[in-house]
Amino acid sequence: xxxxxxxxxxxxxxxxxxxxxxxxxxxxxxxxxxxxxxxxxxxxxxxxxxxxxxxxxxxxxxxxxxxxxxxxxxxxxxxxxxxxxxxxxxxxxxxxxxxxxxxxxxxxxxxxxxxxxxxxxxxxxxxxxxxxxxxxxxxxxxxxxxxxxxxxxxxxxxxxxxxxxxxxxxxxxxxxxxxxxxxxxxxxxxxxxxxxxxxxxxxxxxxxxxxxxxxxxxxxxxxxxxxxxxxxxxxxxxxxxxxxxxxxxxxxxxxxxx
Numbered sequence: 001x002x003x004x005x006x007x008x009x010x011x012x013x014x015x016x017x018x019x020x021x022x023x024x025x026x027x028x029x030x031x032x033x034x035x036x037x038x039x040x041x042x043x044x045x046x047x048x049x050x051x052x053x054x055x056x057x058x059x060x061x062x063x064x065x066x067x068x069x070x071x072x073x074x075x076x077x078x079x080x081x082x083x084x085x086x087x088x089x090x091x092x093x094x095x096x097x098x099x100x101x102x103x104x105x106x107x108x109x110x111x112x113x114x115x116x117x118x119x120x121x122x123x124x125x126x127x128x129x130x131x132x133x134x135x136x137x138x139x140x141x142x143x144x145x146x147x148x149x150x151x152x153x154x155x156x157x158x159x160x161x162x163x164x165x166x167x168x169x170x171x172x173x174x175x176x177x178x179x180x181x182x183x184x185x186x187x188x189x190x191x192x193x194x195x196x197x198x199x200x201x202x203x204x205x206x207x208x209x210x211x212x213x214x215x216x217x218x219x220x221x222x223x224x225x226x227x228x229x230x231x232x233x234x235x236x237x238x239x240x241x242x243x244x245x246x247x248x249x250x251x252x253x254x255x256x257x258x
Contacts, residue, residue: 015088022081033082083196127162134159143191167222198222
């Protein structure tokens with residue numbers, strides 16, 4: 001794949017730079033995030049008034065041709081080139097609206113383990129269950145290595161530890177799993193946040209501000225914090241039942257469980 005030209009139209013340049021960097025990585029060429037970014041760029045550039053932007057449409061089509069079969073919707077990379085490209089496009093082209101990472105309405109997470117024989121948690125995810133009667137849940141955001149370490153060293157109060165990469169489907173599953181266990185009263189947010197998705201920020205705003213009539217988390221800085229699979233009752237219950245502990249960015253296990 002050849003590099004895009006350096007003299008780019010100002011309105012298109014930020015998104016194109018994100019796309020170019022992402023397309024250099026095989027993991028991005030197999031990711032639904034990048035596919036959505038290329039689809040959005042194709043529409044925006046094709047319909048642009050400026051000729052120099054319309055001429056870039058072929059560049060995007062070349063990138064689309066270079067994509068490999070999609071292997072996953074989103075794998076929660078610390079830096080998500082596809083998500084950041086759509087953010088740039090949405091800021092410059094009115095016809096582009098950020099959309100969810102998942103094109104089919106759900107992420108294909110692998111459930112790591114479960115020590116319980118009951119039906120909790122009801123929704124699949126990448127988590128490890130501790131003591132279901134515990135009052136604490138820990139969300140490690142995009143940090144994959146933390147949940148097993150936390151389960152080993154945490155006090156018996158830890159009910160579950162797992163990841164959440166996305167500000168929409170990921171948060172929905174966390175909320176529904178927590179609401180299904182009335183023992184849980186605390187959600188610790190720790191680990192490294194995935195750039196572009198900003199799931200931790202969406203959690204904080206959800207607790208503080210709630211959602212609007214369209215189920216969009218108010219004042220969230222993330223890509224598309226729309227919780228279409230939750231109800232207003234779910235949101236109200238979450239805000240009432242769960243207290244958040246902000247340790248965002250912390251990866252030291254001993255400090256997290258202190």
